[in-house]
Amino acid sequence: METATGRANQKARTRRAIVDACRDLARSGAEVTMPQVAKAALVSEATAYRYFPDLVSLLQEALEAVWPGPDEVLAPVAASTDPAERVAFATERLLRHVLAHQGAVRAMISHTIAAPARAGARPGLRFPLIEHALAPFGGPSPEAMTRLKRSLALACGAEALFVLTDLYGLSPDDAIGVAVDTARTLTEAAFARGPVSGGGS
Numbered sequence: 001m002e003t004a005t006g007r008a009n010q011k012a013r014t015r016r017a018i019v020d021a022c023r024d025l026a027r028s029g030a031e032v033t034m035p036q037v038a039k040a041a042l043v044s045e046a047t048a049y050r051y052f053p054d055l056v057s058l059l060q061e062a063l064e065a066v067w068p069g070p071d072e073v074l075a076p077v078a079a080s081t082d083p084a085e086r087v088a089f090a091t092e093r094l095l096r097h098v099l100a101h102q103g104a105v106r107a108m109i110s111h112t113i114a115a116p117a118r119a120g121a122r123p124g125l126r127f128p129l130i131e132h133a134l135a136p137f138g139g140p141s142p143e144a145m146t147r148l149k150r151s152l153a154l155a156c157g158a159e160a161l162f163v164l165t166d167l168y169g170l171s172p173d174d175a176i177g178v179a180v181d182t183a184r185t186l187t188e189a190a191f192a193r194g195p196v197s198g199g200g201s
Helices: 002-028 032-043 045-051 054-063 081-100 102-114 116-121 128-135 141-154 158-167 170-192
Strands: none
Touching: 002 032, 002 045, 002 054, 002 102, 032 045, 054 102, 054 116, 081 102, 081 128, 081 141, 081 158, 081 170, 102 116, 102 158, 116 170, 128 141, 141 170, 158 170
């Protein structure tokens, strides 16, 4: 029993080392690959693959605990009755998080685009954040709210940020500024078409 327990403890330590190494690489902004993770965790690549069948599954576990929930993210603007302010703040916070972990985010996008069946493995952090930012407001109509949420999903996602930095050549700060302005403008335009009702969606 002690031997079995010892083996179980060792496996848990190895798994934790691999996950921690992936998180550290993600925070560093470096490219995140399974060989790099294995090297940082001081294990062989084969060992890393015994614990995680692919990089996507490792990224899922490594990143699930590094992003706070929507309530915590939006706490500084919890009392705001301005939907555009709440959405702009959410966009800023989300994209700062993307920049802080961009190695992992890029790896996740790359691997899931190449394998569309794995697209559901992406965390989709923008969706609950957008929902929470707009939750206090009824909006002009359910249809308009749906259109707004879809538009915001494009404007405040990592893909938009990387288009602006990689292809358009903007600095990260300028790219985030464009995304925040776009999210604010979309929200203001949507709510300008009808009354804003607070206190429930």
